Amino acid sequence: MNVLKNNSLILLIFFLLFSSQLMSQKTYRWMDELELLKRVDKLPEYRTGSYVEQFSSYDRTWGNDDGFAGTYSFLRKEDGRLVIAEMEGPGVINRIWTPTPTDHMLYFYFDGQKEPGLKIKFSDLFSGKVYPFTKPICGNEIGGFYCYLPITYKKSCKIVFDGPKLEFIQIQYRALPGKKVESYTGEFSLQDKKLLSEVNGIWADITPEVVNYTLGKSADIQTKETTFTLKPGEEMPFFEMDKPGRIVGMEIDGGTSFEGLYKDVMLSAQWDNERVEAIYSPVADFFGYAFGKGAMRSIVMGKQGTSNYCYLPMPFDRSASLKLVYKKRNNIQQSPISVNVRIYYNNNKRNAKEEGKFYSVWHREKTPLGMFHRFLTQKGKGHYVGTIHQAQGLRPGMTLFFEGDDSTYVDNKMRLHGTGSEDYYNGGWYALLDRWDRGNSLPIHGCLDYSLPMARTGGYRFFLSDKMSYESGIYHGMEHGEVKNNFPVDYTSVAFFYAAQPLSDRIEPSDEQRIVYRPTVHVYFPQLMLLTPSGGVQVANERGIRMTTQHEGAVRIMLNDIPEGKYKVLINYFEKNNGADFQIWQRQKQLSDWISSRGDKELFKDRVYVGDIELTEQTNSITVHVRNNKERDEFELALITLERIE
Numbered sequence: 125m126n127v128l129k130n131n132s133l134i135l136l137i138f139f140l141l142f143s144s145q146l147m148s149q150k151t152y153r154w155m156d157e158l159e160l161l162k163r164v165d166k167l168p169e170y171r172t173g174s175y176v177e178q179f180s181s182y183d184r185t186w187g188n189d190d191g192f193a194g195t196y197s198f199l200r201k202e203d204g205r206l207v208i209a210e211m212e213g214p215g216v217i218n219r220i221w222t223p224t225p226t227d228h229m230l231y232f233y234f235d236g237q238k239e240p241g242l243k244i245k246f247s248d249l250f251s252g253k254v255y256p257f258t259k260p261i262c263g264n265e266i267g268g269f270y271c272y273l274p275i276t277y278k279k280s281c282k283i284v285f286d287g288p289k290l291e292f293i294q295i296q297y298r299a300l301p302g303k304k305v306e307s308y309t310g311e312f313s314l315q316d317k318k319l320l321s322e323v324n325g326i327w328a329d330i331t332p333e334v335v336n337y338t339l340g341k342s343a344d345i346q347t348k349e350t351t352f353t354l355k356p357g358e359e360m361p362f363f364e365m366d367k368p369g370r371i372v373g374m375e376i377d378g379g380t381s382f383e384g385l386y387k388d389v390m391l392s393a394q395w396d397n398e399r400v401e402a403i404y405s406p407v408a409d410f411f412g413y414a415f416g417k418g419a420m421r422s423i424v425m426g427k428q429g430t431s432n433y434c435y436l437p438m439p440f441d442r443s444a445s446l447k448l449v450y451k452k453r454n455n456i457q458q459s460p461i462s463v464n465v466r467i468y469y470n471n472n473k474r475n476a477k478e479e480g481k482f483y484s485v486w487h488r489e490k491t492p493l494g495m496f497h498r499f500l501t502q503k504g505k506g507h508y509v510g511t512i513h514q515a516q517g518l519r520p521g522m523t524l525f526f527e528g529d530d531s532t533y534v535d536n537k538m539r540l541h542g543t544g545s546e547d548y549y550n551g552g553w554y555a556l557l558d559r560w561d562r563g564n565s566l567p568i569h570g571c572l573d574y575s576l577p578m579a580r581t582g583g584y585r586f587f588l589s590d591k592m593s594y595e596s597g598i599y600h601g602m603e604h605g606e607v608k609n610n611f612p613v614d615y616t617s618v619a620f621f622y623a624a625q626p627l628s629d630r631i632e633p634s635d636e637q638r639i640v641y642r643p644t645v646h647v648y649f650p651q652l653m654l655l656t657p658s659g660g661v662q663v664a665n666e667r668g669i670r671m672t673t674q675h676e677g678a679v680r681i682m683l684n685d686i687p688e689g690k691y692k693v694l695i696n697y698f699e700k701n702n703g704a705d706f707q708i709w710q711r712q713k714q715l716s717d718w719i720s721s722r723g724d725k726e727l728f729k730d731r732v733y734v735g736d737i738e739l740t741e742q743t744n745s746i747t748v749h750v751r752n753n754k755e756r757d758e759f760e761l762a763l764i765t766l767e768r769i770e
Contacts, residue, residue, distance in 0.1 A: 415516070529541060
């Protein structure tokens with residue numbers, strides 16, 4: 125009996141201690157998660173056992189129906205509504221994305237409740253009209269609609285869409301094991317509102333500064349500034365430290381020296397005398413240049429004016445060494461570069477049990493057909509925080525490689541699978557006007573470039589609240605092409621992550637890999653042609669550019685985006701019964717005689733040579749003259765192809 129009494133007493137004490145611990149545990153609220161959207165200083169911290177996962181509409185057959193039919197956009201139907209996500213256990217929704225929002229209602233059911241705790245129009249997650257779903261942490265701009273406002277739940281969350289069809293969708297969430305989580309209530313204190321305003325203010329800042337992030341272990345910064353001239357074949361150390369600390373930010377100003385076709389200046393960083401550099405990348409690629417030009421301007425990395433900045437914290441245990449390396453080329457004239465560098469640092473030691481070291485992996489390849497492009501494959505413990513990606517198609521005038529989906533395996537389980545490459549960057553509709561076209565930088569994601577004639581694009585994305593943690597390893601990669609990685613493409617990527625173990629090897633960029641690829645064949649498609657009609661020509665953009673005239677007129681077509689030089693001009697057009705006569709000019713220079721597009725039956729004419737042109741900044745167009753010939757009044761242009769004359 126004494127034994128039983130003693131055991132009961134021990135159990136009672138244990139129960140009381142456990143209960144006391146639960147009672148004293150701080151409640152985790154949505155604002156604790158919201159704060160992570162500005163607390164860049166916390167990026168090195170591990171999240172043990174807290175995995176990022178995703179519901180998405182990706183094609184389960186590995187095809188390309190990632191939302192068009194809506195087949196994979198929901199889990200099941202309940203009472204005529206679509207259940208689109210269901211999470212068990214305490215957690216938080218970090219990100220919701222779609223390129224196809226509607227005005228149908230979304231219902232969020234928390235913790236098994238019969239009534240929704242949040243009711244909102246799907247479109248109002250992104251519109252900025254409904255508090256607290258405010259801009260810029262919720263919005264669009266590059267074809268995709270995104271929402272980073274956190275939605276917490278104590279026990280579970282079920283999301284229901286009240287509409288007949290949902291198309292493309294990604295819902296990213298993270299389990300919060302062991303935390304006492306408060307479910308989202310829609311009620312906000314003055315402190316809540318102040319924090320939301322602060323986060324939106326930082327996200328809206330188009331001139332980011334390191335002082336935005338000097339909190340926690342990134343506080344109490346010192347500054348070291350160095351100016352030097354770097355010559356071809358030289359390397360120049362610009363920061364050395366032989367005691368524990370962390371780099372909070374760096375700014376490297378080389379004027380316009382990092383722009384252009386050649387990417388010969390490398391950024392190198394080494395922590396604690398590790399065998400392999402933690403950073404080893406062309407400066408241009410590391411800071412998000414797009415095919416020779418500065419393009420990225422996020423809140424944590426990019427180019428502002430002539431200065432390149434990075435505010436991702438980089439802790440180290442014993443020492444740090446940073447330098448620039450200027451690779452020398454044979455038979456190429458290379459000029460010295462004047463550089464000013466500013467480093468922000470402190471003496472706050474890394475807690476090895478709680479924080480990882482910063483690493484990046486540069487990778488460029490003509491990705492083999494049938495294989496993924498790998499952003500990162502890494503063993504051990506860590507978390508992934510960012511991607512910069514340039515994509516150069518190797519088929520003229522085509523960017524179908526961007527149909528490829530991202531795929532992420534964490535600890536040997538697929539946790540995330542996307543719906544298209546531009547979707548990964550919170551974009552959408554990469555080949556349509558005013559969507560993904562041209563470079564557009566947003567706070568933590570954006571389009572680096574888009575040019576169909578150059579067959580290229582690129583994007584970037586940083587993971588703040590949604591960094592992807594792993595315990596034993598991660599694989600993070602991207603498909604190229606609609607199915608089976610079937611599109612030839614030249615990919616360049618830089619992956620950013622924190623890890624417990626150093627890198628085992630590095631990639632040394634070859635001379636060829638440090639040159640921006642320039643295609644020699646360019647194709648202009650009707651949907652993206654810039655047209656100026658004159659002289660009574662009516663224009664319709666259908667399968668091609670249909671030009672109709674009662675008498676005679678002309679249509680000027682701009683040939684933008686491609687390098688200056690001499691080109692052969694080839695056109696695709698349709699012969700048909702009512703085919704008019706046409707003639708091609710470049711300003712006052714006649715390229716072709718009058719050509720009849722009349723035919724007894726419709727016939728597609730492929731790559732018809734009409735002359736040579738020289739493109740400059742002032743002469744970057746051709747003009748199609750059209751005349752009516754005996755009531756044959758229509759000329760239908762399909763494609764324009766330019767082939768460079770070397």
